[in-house]
Amino acid sequence: MIIDAIKQITVIGVNEDDNSQNYMEGLNYMDNLYTFLNRLKLVVPVDKVTFLPSFKGRYIVEKLGIASDDKENEMKVFIIQSALFLEDKTVLRIRKQLSEICERIEKSRDTITFYLP
Numbered sequence: 001m002i003i004d005a006i007k008q009i010t011v012i013g014v015n016e017d018d019n020s021q022n023y024m025e026g027l028n029y030m031d032n033l034y035t036f037l038n039r040l041k042l043v044v045p046v047d048k049v050t051f052l053p054s055f056k057g058r059y060i061v062e063k064l065g066i067a068s069d070d071k072e073n074e075m076k077v078f079i080i081q082s083a084l085f086l087e088d089k090t091v092l093r094i095r096k097q098l099s100e101i102c103e104r105i106e107k108s109r110d111t112i113t114f115y116l117p
Contacts, residue, residue, distance in 0.1 A: 001037065001041075001046050001047070002030070002033060002034065002037060004051075005033060005037060005046070005051045006023065006026055006027070006030070006033060007023065008050065008051035008052070008053070009026065009033070009051050009052075009053060009054050009055045009075070009078070010022045010023040010025075010026040010053070010055045010057075011053040012053065012056065012057075012060055012064070012066070013064070018060055018063075018064065021057070021059065021060050021063075022055065022056070022057045022060045025057030025058070025059055025060065026055050026057060026075060029055070029074055029075035029076075032074070032075045032076055032116055033075060033078075035101060035116075036078050036098075036101070036114065036116065039097055039098055039100075039101055040080075040094075040097075040098065042097055043090070043093045043094050043097045043098075044082065044084055044090065044093075044094065048082055048083075048084055049080045049081065049082040049084070050080065050081045050082065051078070051079070051080055052079040052080065052081055052111070053079075054072065054075075054077045054078055054079045054113075055072060055075045055077075056068035056072040056073060057073060058073045061073070071115060071116070076115060076116040076117070077113065077114070077115055077116075078113070078114045078116075079111060079112070079113045079114075080111070080112055080114075081110055081111045081112075082110060083110055085107065085109075085110045085111065085112055086109070086110055091107060091112070094112065098114060101116060102114045102115055102116055102117075103115050103116065103117045
């Protein structure tokens with residue numbers, strides 16, 4: 001679960017070397033992912049969500065010239081997608097459970113973006 005999530009989160013482009021470098025840098029922030037996943041799995045089955053790329057490590061963005069911010073550089077942004085997010089009741093449960101660890105939660109159709117402080 002956590003390995004699949006970090007693989008999905010750290011995709012930075014089509015170049016596998018860049019993705020590997022970003023993945024390796026992402027390992028420094030596993031505690032943020034662990035905290036997030038532990039809270040998320042209380043309200044939705046993690047195998048029913050897809051993690052979208054959201055981590056942009058400092059070193060790889062400098063190398064590639066990609067714009068990013070501190071939250072993306074420190075794995076404090078999680079973007080997940082699921083058909084479950086089309087159900088208002090599910091979204092309300094998610095907001096209630098994750099608002100304790102997130103400073104902001106944004107929903108757009110079947111995608112939710114979470115921002116840790």
